Amino acid sequence: MxxxxxxxxxxxxxxxxxxxxxxxxxxxxxxxxxxxxxxxxxxxxxxxxxxxxxxxxxxxxxxxxxxxxxxxxxxxxxxxxxxxxxxxxxxxxxxxxxxxxxxxxxxxxxxxxxxxxxxxxxxxxxxxxxxxxxxxxxxxxxxxxxxxxxxxxxxxxxxxxxxxxxxxxxxxxxxxxxxxxxxxxxxxxxxxxxxxxxxxxxxxxxxxxxxxxxxxxxxxxxxxxxxxxxxxxxxxxxxxxxxxxxxxxxGGHGPVLVFADADIERVLDVAVPHKYRNTGQVCVSPTRFIVEGSVFERFRAGFVARAAALRVGDGMDPASQVGPMANPRRPDAIDALIHEAVADGASLDLGGSRIGNQGFFYAPSVLSNIPTASRIMNEEPFGPIALINSYADEAAMIAEANRLPYGLAAYAWTQDAARQKRLARELEAGMVGINTVAIGGADSPFGGVKWxxxxxxxxxxxxxxxxxxxxxxxx
Incomplete structure (x- = not known):
């Protein structure tokens, strides 16, 4: 063309x-x-x-x-x-x-x-x-x-x-x-x-x-x-x-808090395509999935199944759901982060490799049980990678969400009205989506706090x- x-x-x-x-x-x-x-x-x-x-x-x-x-x-x-x-x-x-x-x-x-x-x-x-x-x-x-x-x-x-x-x-x-x-x-x-x-x-x-x-x-x-x-x-x-x-x-490192009372299937249907839009190269991308322990295995399995079904290809192809990464630097950067996390003890549940030998395609990837000290948990990956970890309760989940010096976008899924108010108040981010990923609009301020x-x-x-x-x- x-x-x-x-x-x-x-x-x-x-x-x-x-x-x-x-x-x-x-x-x-x-x-x-x-x-x-x-x-x-x-x-x-x-x-x-x-x-x-x-x-x-x-x-x-x-x-x-x-x-x-x-x-x-x-x-x-x-x-x-x-x-x-x-x-x-x-x-x-x-x-x-x-x-x-x-x-x-x-x-x-x-x-x-x-x-x-x-x-x-x-x-x-x-x-x-x-x-x-x-x-x-x-x-x-x-x-x-x-x-x-x-x-x-x-x-x-x-x-x-x-x-x-x-x-x-x-x-x-x-x-x-x-x-x-x-x-x-x-x-x-x-x-x-x-x-x-x-x-x-x-x-x-x-x-x-x-x-x-x-x-x-x-x-x-x-x-x-x-x-x-x-x-x-x-x-x-x-x-x-x-x-x-x-x-x-x-930069950001978007936390996503998923509580046991959430509609897990709806969360997955919304969060997975949002995670991989623009091949994950989005500053407000949902990245660190902070999942309550009782629904962790169900959430991880559903996430992997949906991510595996995404079709990767040329953005001009109507069948493509995920395009290539934007430049030759990005596949190498995301590959290094993923494999360093695996060496740290994380579970590679999906992806973790380039696709083909032409262009800058990288497979939609999922890591779970990632050590907190791993670099990918502390530096914005900016790529097609979801990080899924299990946490015991609301206090631990909020603490993890606020742990990093970043505070651009944060997301949470829960049906508990009182908890929704607490999260709106306690999450340290310039933009917070509760039961939604729609956090932008021409009439809405877009920006962050901290780093x-x-x-x-x-x-x-x-x-x-x-x-x-x-x-x-x-x-």
Whole structure:
């Protein structure tokens, strides 16, 4: 299948390879090179910064109605272009075509939500003595440096572009070099809907070079990052040098508490496909299954049976339920974690190996009875692996859920209403799903606590993350 030519976008211009360094984009289903992506040099980044400063001066003066029109127009274009955008996402990231189509709608839905939310940026007037007037208003923070990962190549750029555009900011986004065409399509929808070309830029490059260059500039006023905790901590230190505001959506290690009073068959029917969606390469993926002892064996057997029935294949194949991993690094990383756990004494109940000799396919895998000290129980695996352990009671299960420094998403299944309230209060996570895995939405804040980051994307909170508060007192 054809794959589009690749470029950067600076001031509306498509910046091609020329004499620049390039990055080879691979099809995860075959391992074949499908495109060459130009990488920015220092001059490109300086130009993007200058344009972003100009774009902020323009866009901060835009009306809410103007921003809403651009966002709603871009949402409509994403829906119209859904098939093409989704197809390119499958070619460069590997997920199944139905998942990619859902992701297009996720970005469109977020743009539509922000189109409405920009008209609700209310300030307030404070009560003061006669002759005094005091107001609180919200203003755009300024040019935003946004870094998006490869696992949701359409949805993540939608988040990184949507909030700054809605707030009246300009933005320089560096998407993942592994999946560039999807991000370019999201920006193109905004430009085609009337966004001034100075307002949003896309650059690609060596990640550390780009981040150091952008964050050292006085032009940048905010950093928005989605990715690993290790990289997030590094970027936060760079941002601190210029007191740049940050929104950090970092790693997770999603605990799933399954109590004996839950409808076990329903839990399995919902949790297994959710575990392996996008081949487990999801920051909120349910990963550590913390199962009450009396139902452990039943749960494990049912989980293994359902996972074994999943069909792994090219994401373009309508029969595929699980695609390849996104890049050649991921199968090796997950393989090392699994076999290290087995050496530690864990039971390998399913999978634990690559599939075939073409592409980056890895079998859906299940480990159980894993020692707590094993690396896979403490580091986010980010792959098609479920970890299932037995625990004695509610106290032990909550303690395990909260044991790690991560706190992005947590899940629990129980019919006990009082326990549901306790879990909602005691689980240390930015997002909690009780008897559901549906924890995201355009109107709902998305973010974590502890090492999983701070701040939120989506919802009113995501928009306010790109605003600053100003108090004005008039005598």
């Amino acid at each position: 054809s794959y589009p030519d690749l470029y950067m976008v600076i001031n509306g211009e498509r910046v091609a390879t020329g004499q620049r360094r390039t990055h080879a984009v691979l099809n995860p289903a075959t391992g074949a090179v499908i495109g060459q992506l130009p990488l920015a040099d220092a001059a490109d980044l300086d130009r993007a910064l200058a344009v972003a400063a100009e774009g902020f001066a323009i866009w901060r003066k835009s009306s809410a109605q103007q921003r809403a029109a651009v966002l709603s127009g871009a949402a409509a274009l994403l829906v119209q272009r859904q098939d093409e955008i989704a197809r390119n996402a499958v070619l460069e990231e590997g997920k199944t075509l139905p998942e990619a189509k859902i992701e297009v709608m996720m970005a469109a839905g977020l743009f539509s939500f922000y189109a409405g939310e920009v008209t609700r940026l209310y300030g307030r007037t404070l009560v003061r003595p006669e002759g005094m007037r005091s107001t609180v208003t919200y203003e755009p923070v300024g040019p935003v440096a946004a870094f998006a990962p490869w696992n949701f190549p359409i949805g993540n750029p939608g988040r990184k572009l949507g909030a700054p555009v809605a707030a009246g900011c300009s933005v320089i986004m560096k998407p993942a070099e592994e999946a560039p065409a999807s991000a370019l399509a999201v920006l193109q929808a905004l430009l085609d809907a009337g966004l001034p070309p100075q307002v949003a830029q896309i650059v690609f490059g060596v990640p550390d070079e780009v981040s150091r260059h952008l964050l050292a500039s006085p032009v940048i006023r905010k950093l928005s990052f989605t990715g690993s905790t290790v990289v997030g901590k590094h970027l936060a230190k760079l941002a601190a040098e210029n007191c740049i505001r940050t929104t950090m959506e970092l 999983s980051g701070h701040g939120a994307e989506d919802g009113p909170e995501g928009l306010h993350a790109c605003l600053v508060t100003k108090a004005v007192h008039e005598g």
